Amino acid sequence: MSILQNAIDSIAIGLEDYESTDGRRIVSSTRNIFAGILLLFKHKLCELSPKGTDEALIKQRVLPTIDSTGAVNWIGKGTKTVDVFNIEERFKSLNIIVDWPRLKKINQYRNDIEHYYSNMNNESVQQLISDSFIIIRDFISNELGQDPKELMGESYWKILVEVNEVYAKEKEESDETLEQLDYFSIEILDAIKSYRCGECGSGLIEAVSSTGNASESEFKCRSCEHTLHYENFIGLVINDFYETAMYLSHTDGDDTPVIDCPTCGEDTYIFHDNICASCGDSATHECQRCGCNIPPEEITDSDVCGYCAHMYEKLMAE
Numbered sequence: 326m327s328i329l330q331n332a333i334d335s336i337a338i339g340l341e342d343y344e345s346t347d348g349r350r351i352v353s354s355t356r357n358i359f360a361g362i363l364l365l366f367k368h369k370l371c372e373l374s375p376k377g378t379d380e381a382l383i384k385q386r387v388l389p390t391i392d393s394t395g396a397v398n399w400i401g402k403g404t405k406t407v408d409v410f411n412i413e414e415r416f417k418s419l420n421i422i423v424d425w426p427r428l429k430k431i432n433q434y435r436n437d438i439e440h441y442y443s444n445m446n447n448e449s450v451q452q453l454i455s456d457s458f459i460i461i462r463d464f465i466s467n468e469l470g471q472d473p474k475e476l477m478g479e480s481y482w483k484i485l486v487e488v489n490e491v492y493a494k495e496k497e498e499s500d501e502t503l504e505q506l507d508y509f510s511i512e513i514l515d516a517i518k519s520y521r522c523g524e525c526g527s528g529l530i531e532a533v534s535s536t537g538n539a540s541e542s543e544f545k546c547r548s549c550e551h552t553l554h555y556e557n558f559i560g561l562v563i564n565d566f567y568e569t570a571m572y573l574s575h576t577d578g579d580d581t582p583v584i585d586c587p588t589c590g591e592d593t594y595i596f597h598d599n600i601c602a603s604c605g606d607s608a609t610h611e612c613q614r615c616g617c618n619i620p621p622e623e624i625t626d627s628d629v630c631g632y633c634a635h636m637y638e639k640l641m642a643e
């Protein structure tokens with residue numbers, strides 16, 4: 326069977342798993358759909374592999390050999406095929422376009438559902454299917470030059486389109502409930518909108534109350550109904566939202582995006598936003614003695630920079 330047929334079958338089985346009433350099939354649904362997408366990608370790499378190279382582009386190991394004319398050819402070796410990382414590297418180099426952040430979100434969800442989530446139901450995987458729909462549709466039409474509806478078959482295509490529409494509508498409704506509350510800053514609202522339930526992974530988080538301060542409200546997951554008060558929830562949200570930026574601050578030396586709040590002590594002080602997502606307090610960012618911008622690691626509840634604080638202490642000790 327061709328890789329392309331395998332890809333379509335795998336996605337189709339994943340959608341059947343999703344539609345099944347047997348809860349145990351939720352995990353296999355995410356697994357099959359993700360595997361199907363990777364097979365679509367591998368099909369493209371196979372198509373592009375030059376003849377006689379033993380499908381070099383889908384093999385992890387590619388070695389140079391010399392043929393009878395003295396020419397060097399790169400030939401695929403062994404049975405190990407490319408993984409997600411290899412595919413991304415090769416696609417980028419071949420100018421094949423995939424929405425990688427979206428694909429990584431699908432992969433992350435697939436991994437989390439196998440290891441962390443306890444409350445999941447069919448609705449929780451709607452976001453994964455909705456994200457998958459976008460990747461599958463764009464890849465089949467833009468990179469394979471085919472009609473996705475024809476390739477997937479009418480009935481499976483219909484499931485993809487419908488889940489995507491239902492999810493988009495529900496997401497819009499949940500976001501509307503969030504927008505009715507008042508936040509310390511607009512960025513905090515954005516962070517909550519992009520948060521996924523810690524119990525089931527659904528992105529459908531809604532506000533329980535319809536007016537007032539967000540910091541006094543409860544938030545509920547629309548799929549599994551897990552509910553948390555702002556104070557128990559905002560730390561998780563901020564942690565998630567700035568995860569990549571925090572990582573880059575360690576590896577690339579960028580400014581730390583989130584620091585411990587000098588007022589309440591929670592690690593939810595958004596430095597560039599100049600606000601703590603937990604208590605709403607703002608610290609002084611400009612030193613009142615020398616006028617410099619105080620860097621994140623020197624933010625305290627005083628209004629001077631680290632150097633000036635040190636000089637002041639020295640002066641007092643004399």
Ligand SMILES: [Zn+2]
Pocket residue numbers: 444522523524525526527546547548549550551
């Ligand atoms: Zn949930």
Ligand SMILES: [Zn+2]
Pocket residue numbers: 586587588589590591601602603604605606
């Ligand atoms: Zn605080």
Ligand SMILES: [Zn+2]
Pocket residue numbers: 612613614615616617629630631632633634
């Ligand atoms: Zn200073």
